[in-house]
Each structure stands twice: as C-alpha cells, then as structure tokens.
Amino acid sequence: MIPRHFKLLLLGAAICAPIFSSAQKIKAPLPNWQNLDLKADGQFGISTEKAYNELLKGKKHVPVVVAVLDAGVDIKHEDLKKIMWVNPKETAANTTDDDKNGYADDVHGWSFLGSAKGSIQYDNLELVRQIRLGQAKFADPKNIAPTDKEAYKAYQKMVAELQGKIDKAKESSNNMLNVALKFNSMVSKMGSRNPSKKQFADYSPEDPAETQLQKIALENWGTGDFNNFMEEEIYGAMKHYREQLDYHFNINFDSRDTVGDNYADVNERNYGTGDAAGPAPDHGSHVAGIIAAVRDNDLGIKGVADDVAIMSVRTVPNGDERDKDVANAIRYAAANGAKVINMSFGKGYSSNKTAVDDAVKFAMSKDVLIVHSAGNDGKDNDKEPGFPNKFYEDKSGEAAAWIEIGASGYIDDETLAAPFSNYGKNTVDVYAPGVKINSTMPGSKYKEQDGTSMSAPVVSGLAALIRSYYPKLTALQVKEILMKSAVKVDHKVTVKNGDGKRKVLFSDICQTGGIVNAYEALKLAATY
Structure with a gap:
C-alpha cells in the first residue's frame, strides 16, 4: 500500500536526524494549483481552468461514472454528496439484490472489506x-x-x-x-x-x-x-x-474473519456489504474530491471533472490490499458502468496476480480506462516492479487501456518530479500534480496531501472530462490523447538514486517525458 502519512514520515525523519539542517524555503502553492496553467499562473498545473474558459463553454457533455477503488468515500461530504454514483435499480437498506447484479443494497458502490459482522479497517502487509x-x-x-x-x-x-x-x-x-x-x-x-x-x-x-x-x-x-x-x-x-x-507487521494479526469469505477461493465474488464509506474514508474521500468535487457550489475545492458520478468500491484497508478483493472490485466497477477506474494503491508482493490480470482483461473488454498510481518509494519501477501492474503474468501482453502515473510538483525547476514519486522510463507513462493537493476529507473538511495517490485522480478526472465531452472516444483513444498531449519537460529533474540523488531528463523517468494537460488534451480530442 502507498503510505498514507508520507508527510508525517518526512517530518519524523527531519526532526529526528542527528544533525539539524535547515529545510529549503520554497514558494507555497496557489489554491487549486493542480488545475492552473503554468504560463498564466506560474505553477505547473494541468490547465483545467483554461480549458473550461476557452474550450468547453456551451459544449454538451454526458455524465461519466468513475470508480474509486480505495478505503471508502464520505458520501455525505458537502463537496461530494451531489456527485456520488447512485445505482438506479437498487433500493437502499431492503437487504434485497433488486437489480440482480449479485450485490444487495449497493446504492453508492460496494465494499469487499466487510460483512454483517462489521468492516475491516486494518490488515497486514502482503x-x-x-x-x-x-x-x-x-x-x-x-x-x-x-x-x-x-x-x-x-x-x-x-x-x-x-x-x-x-x-x-x-x-x-x-x-x-x-x-x-x-x-x-x-x-x-x-x-x-x-x-x-x-x-x-x-x-x-x-x-x-x-x-x-x-x-x-x-x-x-x-x-x-x-x-x-x-x-x-x-x-x-x-x-x-x-x-x-x-x-x-504483526504476523499474529489477521482480520479476514470479519469478511467471512473463503479467502483461498479467488473465484468467490459475492461477498461484502453495501457500506461504501467504511470506518476510515480519509484517503478515498481525498481521491474522490480531486477527481470531481463540485466546481460551482462555492464550497471547498474544485475537482477536475464537472459531470462525474463517483462509485465507491471499498478495496484498500489500512495495510495492503488483497488480490482477491482488487480483482473483484475491478470486475464490479466494470460490470456496473464505470468508464474510468482510479487505483491509488500498490504493494511489493502479489499473492495471486493472475486473478487481478483476469479482472483487468474483463475491464479492457468493457472499454474501461484504468488509472494507477506509480508509488511513493522514490524507486525505479523498471527495476523494482510493484503490484498491481499492467503486465500480464501469463506473458500474453499488457493491459492497453492502463495508464501509470507519477507525481509532479508545482515549481518548474529541478524539483518538478516529486522526490517521493516512483519513476520508470518504460513503466511510468506520464506525470501529474501530486504535491500539496488540497482536497476533501471526512466530515466536510479539507486537507493538503502529497503522493502519487493524489496524481492518479488528477488524471482520472481529466480522463473523465474527455469522456464526458467526447463520449464516442474509446478508453484506448483517451489514453492515447493523454499521452500525446502531455506537456514536455525540457530540463533535468532530480530523482532518488538509492540513498542519494541524481539529475535526469524527464524523458528518462516516464514514457511521455511530460505532464498531463487538460487544455492540450481537449484540443486534441476534438480532432478525433
């Protein structure tokens, strides 16, 4: 799992060091910086506001379902409640599977992390x-x-x-x-x-x-x-x-009995509850807000997309997600109408990659774009792969409509690649803002967070925006547009190299050598 408290880890390391060195003072980000424009605003956002002002006024658009596979989403948040997905064929709290999809009371999504006994909050590492x-x-x-x-x-x-x-x-x-x-x-x-x-x-x-x-x-x-x-x-x-x-890290702790499934049976699908929020929806709420927090309500923040329904699929506990749950969550999202799936999680080991791969193949058959965060260990994913990933274990190829996202900062200098972000010339596709991103937190609160967990939903929001205004485009075409329209970075950036650092070209840390851009992507989409 991507660390949920990366900022705290950095803080602890800094103040516990034997030699107390002063931190470099850097300019603070502007509000909503991830949606701003580098030339107009001086911070390396993705030009979302420019796109709305210059390209999208008066244009027709359709709603797009985005599945957030995470710890849960606060469905009552002031900036999220209006954009939560509602299953139109399901009646709440009647313990009946009204739409016959195998999941009773899945009104706003589903949780594979619980049962009538309760909901899992913690789990082991894989x-x-x-x-x-x-x-x-x-x-x-x-x-x-x-x-x-x-x-x-x-x-x-x-x-x-x-x-x-x-x-x-x-x-x-x-x-x-x-x-x-x-x-x-x-x-x-x-x-x-x-x-x-x-x-x-x-x-x-x-x-x-x-x-x-x-x-x-x-x-x-x-x-x-x-x-x-x-x-x-x-x-x-x-x-x-x-x-x-x-x-x-506790070898004696195992919370799986709360779910009540046969964990060894990876083909088991119909377990869990309709609890789309769960006991600790901090991370998922933050992700959801970045994607689609209501833009015109004068509250809180502005999401990237303006016509999205957020489907919450509880998949990730405080600990490492389980492959069986990930596979079922992908299948659930794809089968129930999601056109973009955001996956802001990852781990170093996989117990059943084949099950996840099969679910990814199902999502590909349903024309779904999967957006995945590259990870926060400051490592080269080309050399140390994480899971899940787009490469099929059976060597049959890779998921074509899967896009892997690194995290960038707001200053266009050598610090542009976030120091915590994983990278990879062949395994990371593109970067997006992931430093000091202000977004929604449970209880109608807001907070800045760092991580590729934040950069992935920026891309999910942009993908949904493209699919909303250009609904005839396929998932593959949307990925192609995101890649082709990325703003190239023509200077070197600093990345971690073991215990040290090194300066590299941006094209050496991701396939596109750039950062996603809403304005350029929507201009390109109009030509398809």
Whole structure:
C-alpha cells in the first residue's frame, strides 16, 4: 500500500536526524494549483481552468461514472454528496439484490472489506501474509525438499525484510516520542499549554534541536492551533508507527474473519456489504474530491471533472490490499458502468496476480480506462516492479487501456518530479500534480496531501472530462490523447538514486517525458 502519512514520515525523519539542517524555503502553492496553467499562473498545473474558459463553454457533455477503488468515500461530504454514483435499480437498506447484479443494497458502490459482522479497517502487509504461508510450509528447515530450496531462500529474505521494517518503525516511534517530549518542554517554557503561532514564532530557542523544531512547527502549522499541530503531525505520526507494529507487521494479526469469505477461493465474488464509506474514508474521500468535487457550489475545492458520478468500491484497508478483493472490485466497477477506474494503491508482493490480470482483461473488454498510481518509494519501477501492474503474468501482453502515473510538483525547476514519486522510463507513462493537493476529507473538511495517490485522480478526472465531452472516444483513444498531449519537460529533474540523488531528463523517468494537460488534451480530442 502507498503510505498514507508520507508527510508525517518526512517530518519524523527531519526532526529526528542527528544533525539539524535547515529545510529549503520554497514558494507555497496557489489554491487549486493542480488545475492552473503554468504560463498564466506560474505553477505547473494541468490547465483545467483554461480549458473550461476557452474550450468547453456551451459544449454538451454526458455524465461519466468513475470508480474509486480505495478505503471508502464520505458520501455525505458537502463537496461530494451531489456527485456520488447512485445505482438506479437498487433500493437502499431492503437487504434485497433488486437489480440482480449479485450485490444487495449497493446504492453508492460496494465494499469487499466487510460483512454483517462489521468492516475491516486494518490488515497486514502482503509481505506478512507471504511469511505466514512460509511459516507453515517451512516449519522444519532441516527437512526442506531440494525443489523448495529457492523458495526457502526467498522466504528467509522476506523474514529479514520484515524485521528491518519492524526495527525502523520502532526506532521512528521512539524518535517521535522524543520529539513530542521536546515540544512539550518548549511549550512549558512559553508558559502556555496551547500557544498561538505568534507565541511560537517569538520563542527564543535554547539549542539547535529547539531551533529546528520551531522551524518545522511553523512551516507545518496549518490553520489550527498548536494542539491541532501536535495532534495531526506529531501524534498522528506516532499513531502511524503504532498501526504498523500492531497491524501491518504483526504476523499474529489477521482480520479476514470479519469478511467471512473463503479467502483461498479467488473465484468467490459475492461477498461484502453495501457500506461504501467504511470506518476510515480519509484517503478515498481525498481521491474522490480531486477527481470531481463540485466546481460551482462555492464550497471547498474544485475537482477536475464537472459531470462525474463517483462509485465507491471499498478495496484498500489500512495495510495492503488483497488480490482477491482488487480483482473483484475491478470486475464490479466494470460490470456496473464505470468508464474510468482510479487505483491509488500498490504493494511489493502479489499473492495471486493472475486473478487481478483476469479482472483487468474483463475491464479492457468493457472499454474501461484504468488509472494507477506509480508509488511513493522514490524507486525505479523498471527495476523494482510493484503490484498491481499492467503486465500480464501469463506473458500474453499488457493491459492497453492502463495508464501509470507519477507525481509532479508545482515549481518548474529541478524539483518538478516529486522526490517521493516512483519513476520508470518504460513503466511510468506520464506525470501529474501530486504535491500539496488540497482536497476533501471526512466530515466536510479539507486537507493538503502529497503522493502519487493524489496524481492518479488528477488524471482520472481529466480522463473523465474527455469522456464526458467526447463520449464516442474509446478508453484506448483517451489514453492515447493523454499521452500525446502531455506537456514536455525540457530540463533535468532530480530523482532518488538509492540513498542519494541524481539529475535526469524527464524523458528518462516516464514514457511521455511530460505532464498531463487538460487544455492540450481537449484540443486534441476534438480532432478525433
């Protein structure tokens, strides 16, 4: 799974470093920057507003269903409730499958992460599930069959990888605890339990650590008070590491009994509930807002597309998604009218890629465009592939209407490629805004988030916009338009290279060498 708290991880790493170095001060993004135009506004958005103003006024358009395969969506959010998909043939809460599609009460979508017993919130990493299987298979290392020796080596490697993750999470958790204590000490010296931002700015640090903490607090303060900052940034990070240790990395934790399916049966389809929101719809709500938050209601934010119905398909817990659920979610979305599927998730291991591939092939047969986030590990996907991906395991080819998205920032310089974004000359297709993207959060709130989880829905929104105004275009044609119309980046950018950095051409980190652009895409679509 893509880390949900990437900003917190960066913050924890910065303030826990043994040497406190000052962060580079960069210009803040403009509101709605992802939809702005580089030439007109000075920030590298996708020119959505320019497209609406110059190309789309008075044009007819049709609604497009976009499936958000995620943790759930807040269907009551002030900026989302009007654009939630409604199954026209289903009656809510009558426990009857009115439309005979195999899913009772799927009014706004479906959840493959629950049952009448409740909803799953947490799960393991796929790595842990693989190790659990290995524990049973290799219970007696002295009696391993010769044919299983390579598998045993792979199992040992996974065990070592998990232990490394556990050690890192424990260290980070302890570091964040020390940071919290240091902040509390500073606040005590200020003589206030909840100092204002001005009080914090006026405080005179007593050592280099306090200097750095003061700087980071002021740069990440947000709109609330100090207690809000501590709750969101510091205690939020501590909670993240606790969740990793208690759930993600815990070999003894398994929540699948809540679903009640036979997990070993990958052909089982009709399980789950109609709960399209779930217990923690933060990530999915943020994704949905980027795609299609209502543009003309004077509330919150503006989504990319103006005539979209968001179908929520709960697929991703706090932990790694399961291949069986991903496969069923893709099938559900494609069978129930989605023309774009957004998948802002990924993992390093796959237990049943064939099942996912078969579902992707089904989506291709239904003329669906799949938009997938490249990942947030700052790695080369050409060398270290993640899952799911468009390449079929049976070597029969690849999903033609699948587009892989990297994350870009708002400043057109060497930092344009987001430092966390995975890249790949052959495996990543194009980039889109994914830094400091403000979008919808549960409870009719809003928040900035970073990640390829944010850049993928920018592209999903644009794909839906194209399909709405040019409904005769196929999914393949829409992908072709997105690729051909990308704005080329003609300067070098910095990407991670192991523990270091290197400067490369943008054409070396994605197939198009550019960033999606709504204005250029819609101009091109008009010629098809």
